[in-house]
Amino acid sequence: GENVEQxxxxxxxxxxxxxVIKCTYSDSASxxxxxxxxxLGKRPQLIIDIRSNVGEKKDQRIAVTLNKTxxxxxxxxxxxxxxxxxxxxxxxxxYAGKSTFGDGTTLTVKP
Amino acid sequence: xxxxxQHPSRVICKSGTSVxxxxxxxxxxxxxxxxxxxxxxxxLMLMATSNEGSxxxxxxxxxxxxxxxxxxxxxxxxxxxxxxxxxxxxxYICSARDPGPGGGTGELFFGEGSRLTVL
Numbered sequence: 001g002e003n004v005e006q007x008x009x010x011x012x013x014x015x016x017x018x019x020v021i022k023c024t025y026s027d028s029a030s031x032x033x034x035x036x037x038x039x040l041g042k043r044p045q046l047i048i049d050i051r052s053n054v055g056e057k058k059d060q061r062i063a064v065t066l067n068k069t070x071x072x073x074x075x076x077x078x079x080x081x082x083x084x085x086x087x088x089x090x091x092x093x094x095y096a097g098k099s100t101f102g103d104g105t106t107l108t109v110k111p
Numbered sequence: 112x113x114x115x116x117q118h119p120s121r122v123i124c125k126s127g128t129s130v131x132x133x134x135x136x137x138x139x140x141x142x143x144x145x146x147x148x149x150x151x152x153x154x155l156m157l158m159a160t161s162n163e164g165s166x167x168x169x170x171x172x173x174x175x176x177x178x179x180x181x182x183x184x185x186x187x188x189x190x191x192x193x194x195x196x197x198x199x200x201x202x203y204i205c206s207a208r209d210p211g212p213g214g215g216t217g218e219l220f221f222g223e224g225s226r227l228t229v230l
Contacts, residue, residue, distance in 0.1 A: 034219065041202075042224070093219065099206075101156075
């Protein structure tokens with residue numbers, strides 16, 4: 001089955017700095033890679049996603065890159081703000097929607 | 112956008128009782144839904160894939176007789192935790208894929224989650 005590894009497990013940055021979270025996956029059949037932000041006690045919220053036929057996608061301060069050959073993808077958050085503090089999960093999904101999640105990264109943005 | 116509704120959001124029950132959690136797709140038909148479990152400070156772990164009109168597919172280590180899944184319609188899947196014990200206390204989340212035009216968009220929508228506490 002699919003195996004997703006996510007690093008780092010915790011990340012602390014100063015407000016205004018950039019944050020980068022990296023994930024690797026094992027199953028070449030995975031074709032959809034969403035990133036979720038989860039606040040305590042709430043459901044994961046999709047913040048950005050990328051499909052296997054695209055190498056990079058950007059949405060304002062958030063960007064995701066995908067290296068299909070190396071089977072890794074990364075989340076980049078620029079100009080971080082305290083409200084970006086949360087747990088972020090990457091996932092690798094197949095066509096049917098079955099997803100395997102990384103272990104999560106706790107991001108803390110210090111004012 | 113597509114919405115997945117989950118109910119109840121919180122439930123407290125006594126050990127040995129059964130609890131049912133519902134997951135509904137509100138504006139799309141979902142032939143497949145997914146049930147995840149999340150323990151505190153851990154990731155989401157897939158428990159089972161719910162298939163409309165057929166048996167659910169369970170992940171390794173998940174007891175199918177304990178976690179009963181029914182997907183009787185294209186918009187509703189239910190998860191019943193039978194004979195619940197304190198170790199079953201967790202955050203249960205369902206998701207469904209909106210097929211979109213032409214199918215295969217892959218985007219998943221999550222329910223609000225159900226926090227189960229077994230006393």
